[in-house]
Amino acid sequence: KAGVTQTPRYLIKTRGQQVTLSCSPISGHRSVSWYQQTPGQGLQFLFEYFSETQRNKGNFPGRFSGRQFSNSRSEMNVSTLELGDSALYLCASRGGGTRTDTQYFGPGTRLTVL
Amino acid sequence: GQQVMQIPQYQHVQEGEDFTTYCNSSTTLSNIQWYKQRPGGHPVFLIQLVKSGEVKKQKRLTFQFGEAKKNSSLHITATQTTDVGTYFCAGVTGTASKLTFGTGTRLQVTL
Numbered sequence: 523k524a525g526v527t528q529t530p531r532y533l534i535k536t537r538g539q540q541v542t543l544s545c546s547p548i549s550g551h552r553s554v555s556w557y558q559q560t561p562g563q564g565l566q567f568l569f570e571y572f573s574e575t576q577r578n579k580g581n582f583p584g585r586f587s588g589r590q591f592s593n594s595r596s597e598m599n600v601s602t603l604e605l606g607d608s609a610l611y612l613c614a615s616r617g618g619g620t621r622t623d624t625q626y627f628g629p630g631t632r633l634t635v636l
Numbered sequence: 637g638q639q640v641m642q643i644p645q646y647q648h649v650q651e652g653e654d655f656t657t658y659c660n661s662s663t664t665l666s667n668i669q670w671y672k673q674r675p676g677g678h679p680v681f682l683i684q685l686v687k688s689g690e691v692k693k694q695k696r697l698t699f700q701f702g703e704a705k706k707n708s709s710l711h712i713t714a715t716q717t718t719d720v721g722t723y724f725c726a727g728v729t730g731t732a733s734k735l736t737f738g739t740g741t742r743l744q745v746t747l
Contacts, residue, residue, distance in 0.1 A: 553733070555734075555735070557737075564737065564738075564739050564740055565679070565724065565737040565740070566737075567734060567735070567736065567737070570733065570734060572733075577733065577734075578733065578734040581637075612678055612679070614679075620733060622667055622684065622686065623733075624669070624681045624684065625669070625671075625679075625681060625726075625735065626681065627671075627678040627679045627680070628678065629677075629678050630678050
């Protein structure tokens, strides 16, 4: 079974631009979660989508948004980029999205904002 | 909101020494998961604990879930250089499906 894939792997943007990141979960998985990882803040939860609906949301500004398609693929968008948005963005999928399900992480997208 | 803290933040050991990381939640957890992230990699699931007082072993790794389900620990016996990485706990409260990750403990092992 193929793992979680994320594209692109690396991205460089400038302040004020917007960016869209993509995540393809493991086949059959319906839940996709997004995390931001930085050296200072650790792993911070952004949001979770399950069957095309946002189920949980972290404490991030409205510039961060996401969506999930009917094939469970998910995209995350960040508008009006700030320097502090530079981070590793990780996507994780799990089967039914229940509290005991294992999360499988993708390799991440390294975003650099200049 | 729920907070999950881990101590220590960083530990440097010599190969063969033992290592322990502790995870403490501000609220009672339904279950707790542990992940390992190698340098430059992504978090990889290690184990899940669900029951109060539960203890699970994976070769040299021993995981414990506290009686009050608010804390957990990971103990590695006789560390090896392959154990290098950051260890995260992640907890779930109530029936929610959201995982809250701990702050992580970075382990460095030298010969």
